[in-house]
Amino acid sequence: MSEEAGADQGPVVPAPRRPALSPSRAGDFKQCPLLYRFRAVDRLPEQPSTAQVRGIVVHAVLEELFGLPSAERVPARAHALLAPVWARLRAEREELASLFPAGADAEDAWLATAARLIDGYFTLEDPRRLDPEARELLVETELSSGVLLRGYVDRIDVAPTGEIRVVDYKTGTAPREIGEAKALFQMKFYALVLWRLRGVVPRQLRLMYLADRQSLTYTPDEAELTRFERTLDAVWQAILRAGRTGDFRPNRSRLCDWCAHQALCPAFGGTPPEYPGWPEPDAGEETPLDRAD
Numbered sequence: 686m687s688e689e690a691g692a693d694q695g696p697v698v699p700a701p702r703r704p705a706l707s708p709s710r711a712g713d714f715k716q717c718p719l720l721y722r723f724r725a726v727d728r729l730p731e732q733p734s735t736a737q738v739r740g741i742v743v744h745a746v747l748e749e750l751f752g753l754p755s756a757e758r759v760p761a762r763a764h765a766l767l768a769p770v771w772a773r774l775r776a777e778r779e780e781l782a783s784l785f786p787a788g789a790d791a792e793d794a795w796l797a798t799a800a801r802l803i804d805g806y807f808t809l810e811d812p813r814r815l816d817p818e819a820r821e822l823l824v825e826t827e828l829s830s831g832v833l834l835r836g837y838v839d840r841i842d843v844a845p846t847g848e849i850r851v852v853d854y855k856t857g858t859a860p861r862e863i864g865e866a867k868a869l870f871q872m873k874f875y876a877l878v879l880w881r882l883r884g885v886v887p888r889q890l891r892l893m894y895l896a897d898r899q900s901l902t903y904t905p906d907e908a909e910l911t912r913f914e915r916t917l918d919a920v921w922q923a924i925l926r927a928g929r930t931g932d933f934r935p936n937r938s939r940l941c942d943w944c945a946h947q948a949l950c951p952a953f954g955g956t957p958p959e960y961p962g963w964p965e966p967d968a969g970e971e972t973p974l975d976r977a978d
């Protein structure tokens with residue numbers, strides 16, 4: 686719309702974002718529909734753990750590292766980014782400021798664990814030899830069924846031959862056998878979105894486990910991503926059905942140990958708040974916490 690037309694018709698209000706499915710929220714629903722409801726519909730606040738915030742900090746350091754000239758992407762430089770990145774994030778986000786009382790020794794010890802994750806990163810690759818096409822990239826596409834997919838990719842590398850590699854940093858402390866299926870689900874999600882956006886199936890999906898100092902690589906193919914697309918359609922239809930009725934059931938599992946909402950969960954003797962109805966405009970947003978697992 687032109688500025689003139691906007692002036693005739695009053696202020697231009699941006700259109701609300703359509704409900705979308707993110708890998709984190711789809712994963713929540715698959716794990717436990719009630720967890721999805723608490724996060725995406727009730728939007729209950731969750732106090733981030735020190736491990737989650739460490740993940741946010743390490744992701745931000747790695748993002749900034751790739752903003753430096755390639756010759757400067759060395760461990761000492763990454764370590765030097767740590768304190769200023771943490772100070773910036775703490776100033777920007779209120780909920781992080783209360784993580785450590787001022788002057789607490791625990792903060793130094795915690796920053797040292799973040800530094801170890803950065804060291805772990807450097808054992809897995811040499812960033813001086815890489816020239817990522819994108820970092821922290823928001824990707825969004827609509828499937829033929831009308832489902833809108835949206836998420837953030839940590840990094841995309843594109844080879845001179847045009848082959849795409851999707852990279853995800855894992856900084857969490859959950860046992861790897863629990864996290865792996867979830868991580869692969871997330872990576873297939875990004876592979877599908879990039880395939881739809883660019884017309885090319887990414888050549889490789891790479892998960893970098895910084896604490897374990899191990900990488901997991903995976904090569905998707907069209908047939909698998911087509912099946913995965915059907916899975917996402919089914920998940921979204923199930924979410925919409927539950928959204929209409931408010932029937933989001935708890936599904937107790939080992940992952941309940943990481944759930945912030947046990948006190949409200951009937952599986953643990955709690956009572957959920959009254960169902961507020963299906964949210965508009967967006968029930969699929971990812972947060973920095975989602976991307977820091």
Ligand code: SF4
Nearest residue numbers: 717935936941944950
């Ligand atoms: S405690 Fe477990 S069953 Fe209950 S909402 Fe959380 S993940 Fe679901």
